[in-house]
Amino acid sequence: MSVLLTTLGIVLFVVGVLISVALHELGHMLPAKAFGMKVTQFFVGFGRTIWSTKRGETEYGIKAIPAGGFVRIIGMMPPAKGQDPTKVRKANTGPIQSMVENARTAEYETIAPEDNGRLFYQKVWWKKLIVMASGPLVNVLIAVVLFTGLFTIYGDSVAQTTISTVTDCVIPADQASANRKCQDGDKVSPAKQAGFQVGDKIVAFNGTTITSWDQLTPLIRANTDKPATIVVERNGQQLTLKTSTIINQVLDKPGSDKYVSVGFLGVSPESKVERQSVGYALDKMGGYTVSTVQALGRFPEKLVGVAKSIVGGERDQDSPMSVVGASRVAGEIAASDLNVGAKAATLILLLASLNLFLALFNFIPLLPLDGGHMIGAIWEGIRRGLAKLFGRPDPGYVDVAKLLPIAYVAASVIVVMGVLLVIADIVNPIKLFNG
Numbered sequence: 001m002s003v004l005l006t007t008l009g010i011v012l013f014v015v016g017v018l019i020s021v022a023l024h025e026l027g028h029m030l031p032a033k034a035f036g037m038k039v040t041q042f043f044v045g046f047g048r049t050i051w052s053t054k055r056g057e058t059e060y061g062i063k064a065i066p067a068g069g070f071v072r073i074i075g076m077m078p079p080a081k082g083q084d085p086t087k088v089r090k091a092n093t094g095p096i097q098s099m100v101e102n103a104r105t106a107e108y109e110t111i112a113p114e115d116n117g118r119l120f121y122q123k124v125w126w127k128k129l130i131v132m133a134s135g136p137l138v139n140v141l142i143a144v145v146l147f148t149g150l151f152t153i154y155g156d157s158v159a160q161t162t163i164s165t166v167t168d169c170v171i172p173a174d175q176a177s178a179n180r181k182c183q184d185g186d187k188v189s190p191a192k193q194a195g196f197q198v199g200d201k202i203v204a205f206n207g208t209t210i211t212s213w214d215q216l217t218p219l220i221r222a223n224t225d226k227p228a229t230i231v232v233e234r235n236g237q238q239l240t241l242k243t244s245t246i247i248n249q250v251l252d253k254p255g256s257d258k259y260v261s262v263g264f265l266g267v268s269p270e271s272k273v274e275r276q277s278v279g280y281a282l283d284k285m286g287g288y289t290v291s292t293v294q295a296l297g298r299f300p301e302k303l304v305g306v307a308k309s310i311v312g313g314e315r316d317q318d319s320p321m322s323v324v325g326a327s328r329v330a331g332e333i334a335a336s337d338l339n340v341g342a343k344a345a346t347l348i349l350l351l352a353s354l355n356l357f358l359a360l361f362n363f364i365p366l367l368p369l370d371g372g373h374m375i376g377a378i379w380e381g382i383r384r385g386l387a388k389l390f391g392r393p394d395p396g397y398v399d400v401a402k403l404l405p406i407a408y409v410a411a412s413v414i415v416v417m418g419v420l421l422v423i424a425d426i427v428n429p430i431k432l433f434n435g
Contacts, residue, residue, distance in 0.1 A: 002335045010327045016351045021069040026118035027138030028071045035127045039120045041072035074076045075119025121397050125241050132373040139359035146352035151281035154345045159269040161202045166191050167266035170248055189266025194243035204231040222263035265416025292360050309428045325425030332432055346416035367407035376400040
């Protein structure tokens with residue numbers, strides 16, 4: 001049964017990823033066709049073609065490797081200035097120039113004279129910007145729909161004021177792990193000293209009435225090495241417990257890698273799933289967006305840790321992973337002891353987070369990513385706008401082909417990173433649950 005559930009989770013997640021990829025490419029194709037550009041191919045996957053059909057001038061199909069997709073819009077690689085767009089010469093110059101001109105030649109091998117005027121580079125800059133931005137924007141829209149649906153229909157886990165666990169001792173956050181137990185020399189936690197019990201509901205802290213866990217947390221953190229008088233409700237009666245909070249090293253906030261010294265009590269709350277508002281969902285997505293941008297900034301550093309984990313090092317739970325790793329996690333979620341609702345919610349959260357990552361990654365202003373083409377279109381608009389403003393000749397389109405050497409390097413780095421992550425996800429995968 002566990003194998004069946006794991007397989008089901010992987011299949012459902014992969015299908016969700018492929019649908020997301022297809023919608024991303026559809027986001028490119030629909031405005032391209034609307035603006036009169038010629039689109040010859042729309043494929044999900046890479047490698048050998050499994051199935052395809054032609055509708056009009058566009059071939060639609062599925063390829064063997066479910067790791068992305070593409071739309072071929074004719075004329076994204078412009079000819080050199082002064083060249084006939086249907087007669088691009090072959091290069092016989094230096095290696096870099098040869099690389100660029102050979103790419104131009106390959107781009108225009110299938111272009112016929114009647115395609116003139118329908119080529120991507122010939123369109124006004126803002127149309128090119130819309131075409132390239134629409135793909136990742138579709139991923140943003142998918143993320144918004146999934147996050148909003150998840151938090152407003154199913155809900156989110158909200159910490160209550162009722163105690164679920166009482167810590168026996170004080171363990172600094174940088175030493176905390178699933179296997180770390182209390183040791184000789186560890187201080188007894190203030191909560192243990194005060195006599196807290198599981199099921200106690202915190203009513204007041206140092207005279208302040210408590211209505212939520214979010215209200216209580218900053219009060220405890222600010223109470224560094226100071227007396228604490230806490231009123232709890234136990235079995236229908238209110239009791240006053242007294243202790244002194246202790247300074248401890250804890251994470252600044254969930255998902256952070258920064259440690260801070262704050263007041264520590266030694267209790268954790270019960271959680272309850274509660275439906276939230278649309279505003280809450282959007283705010284939550286905003287938080288995920290900030291975290292994802294920060295994660296992208298730390299990506300090279302994290303990748304070093306991933307590489308070390310391949311040869312036997314410990315892999316961080318928050319390290320990046322490939323679609324292979326994400327699919328494995330989806331299978332683990334499906335086979336876990338969570339109830340059906342929690343499983344579905346966690347899988348949806350995983351898919352929403354992946355779409356958000358894909359969008360932000362594609363917005364990076366570097367070829368061959370969508371952001372690289374977007375920057376080219378924006379720069380073209382700025383140049384032409386300034387020329388018009390100052391009465392200068394129209395500088396024409398931006399020749400993004402000149403950036404191909406950089407694009408090839410970037411693409412190579414992306415491929416190497418992807419392969420590295422896949423290997424790590426196979427030999428030392430991230431596990432959400434122990435065992």
